[in-house]
Amino acid sequence: MNPYIPILVIGAFGFGFGVFSIVAAALTGPKRYNRAKAAAYECGIEPSPQAQGGGRFPVKYFLTAMLFIIFDIEIVFLYPWAVSFDQLGLFGLVEMVLFIGTVFVAYAYVWRRGGLEWD
Amino acid sequence: MIRLSLEIGQTQKPEAILFYILAPLSVLAALGMLIVRKAVHSALLLAWVMITLAIFYIALDAAFLGIVQIVVYTGAVMMLFLFILMLVGVDAPDSLTENIKGHRATAIVAALGFGGLLISLIGRATLNHVSVGLAMANEPGNVQGLASLIFTQYVFPFEVISALLITAALGAMVLAHSQKSAGARLSQRALSSVRFRGDSLANAAGLPSSGVFARHNAVDVPALLPDGTPAKNSISGVLTARGDVQDSTQYALGSLPKVDDESGDK
């Protein structure tokens, strides 16, 4: 049996449960329209008008996401390296030290320039 | 085309079923990505296309590549896309004005060229051969086989990738980082010290809250001081910079109809 079929099975259970809950909620709950209920919730305060273009994220988060990609790629290389670490031996260690060292330069640069400061 | 589908018909049954279910879904999502109006819907459909690609990789016995496709593309790259969409404002309409000269012509030429490239590549695919070597490549295990290739035969490209990652970090810093926010900031302790040991204790218990009680309570309406002037520091600096501050004098008590003195006394 294909080892990926059980994943489909458990995924289908979860998905089915989600869809079932949403359909059930639509059927069991009351429906009483009220303008205030459909408005955005701001603790009873009248919602202040949104800035032009809707909610915007600060540009800072672009940097966070980019750093995340960089480290994600590093992790993706680290995993196969770790799994066959014993076969690769000393040579594998040296090349990974070089790799981590180089990526660490990028990390140190971002840190030094204040890219890791949050307010 | 007919030969292609015959070929696929000859592959193992579950794989063929998977392909026939997912391939149309994937193509539909890709088309939908171009058609739908909202950028976030587009991004979601793209994420789905990437997941189906990952499933195809896994079906072709490239388990590691398939999972990495989800981790890196769906998890990281698409998250970056979503962040960027939210940076420019999620409801911002697409601008249709052309900023680059000859934009449209270049795009059409590039699209035609890429299409031609794809067709020629797919046209040259050999269909009647039985694929060999997959079992051999996966013999020590998919991950181990990959590792022994990356870290021996392809060491140099692997090390070059780290330089590429530095470039990415550098680019992100240049694009997104403003030096001003990196300036020295007072710590919470220092701020508290300034607040309590400074010249005035007026703000020691915190800044006044926004809104004029009982008349208006929104965050964009400055509080009124006893002399009737609006209190500037009751409003977030962001709102002031955005020019979204309302005039609170219109909610001042002076503009109210007269209230009974008696009820006021009690």
Added chain:
Amino acid sequence: MTTAQLIGQDPGWIIAVKGLIVFAVCILLTLMSVWGERRIVSIMQMRIGPNRVGKFGLLQALADGVKLALKEDLIPKAADRIVFVIAPIISATTCFMSFAVIPFTGKVNFFGHETAMQLTDLPVGVLYVLSIASVGVYGIVLAGWSSGSTYPLLGGLRSSAQVISYEVAMGLSLVAVFIYAGSMSTSDIVAAQDKWWYSVVLFPSFVIYAISMVGETNRAPFDLAEAEGELVGGFHTEYSSLKFALFFLAEYVNIIAVSALATTLFLGGYHAFPGLGFTESWLGGWFTLFWFAIKVLGFFFVFVWLRGTLPRLRYDQFMKFGWKVLIPVSLAWILIVATLRTLSLEGAPQAVIVGFTLGIVLIVLAVSSLFDRAREKNEVTARDIGEISTPSFPVPALPVAKARLEDHV
């Protein structure tokens, strides 16, 4: 026969039954853990907690679920209706999928069929769990965005930044485990821990994983995504009825999932506690499930304990901790582990290994003392700022000033 081959022989009906059992146990565990969390926290806070519905209030969570189902299902006017509905489904689907590769027991007899209580065994099992987690973030981000409201948007933003930051630390902390186990398959990793648990051998990895798993699941003290004091409910502020219940369910199932992964990778999975190995063959191997459950519930208790004890971190402190402490420390730890492993593989003399370890300890001490000195410097500047302006109103003498006065007298 390896576990992968053993499970690979399962006929379809066993896969379906196992899937159903895992799913049902997750739902049941969620109901129980909601009740358990409220009871434990209430004991910690010297309250009684829910004790009305059913014996000891055991049915409280179920009653809450029924209540939620009978509430109106609101969709705000500003919301993006399609994404608003999809988001909780993504959360609910992905949270269960991580359980597919968790080994709950060793070899057991399942209705007359030799198998192991594990849905499937992938050569990339742990990476699969990480990939599922990264898809799960979509539920939160999309919920925050699609609500068309300020608090959810802020919550979605915070939690996505938080989850991706701590995912890096989590991913890095697992590398040392793979180096020692030589595999990414969960059953191989458990099998490799029959003598020593990795939480002992690779203690720093375990600590980093344990911290980042709390950050990853948005739980106190890292629950900035739904900080009630600041963002009302965070990304699920606008959700009501069973859609809200789905997010709630996903949160608890995720807690169980990261706890189960921690148990598998660091606490020997279904293996018995040291010295109790003979119990593993009791009940035809089913007793291993007991050990697994004990460890997972232990982790859950720690989650609740943290929530009952620690205040929420400030956002900048939290991000700083993730990026400036966890990530460099785990990178350094990977290199240390790899070097030690290579030294012992290459047959280096004992003296070299001991010398290397001592050197590392010395470096760590030096760095930490440097950090302490830098912090002291900052403290001094803070005091200086305080003394720039002499207050024009009477203040009680500060302890330092008083001591100085006494010196003069």
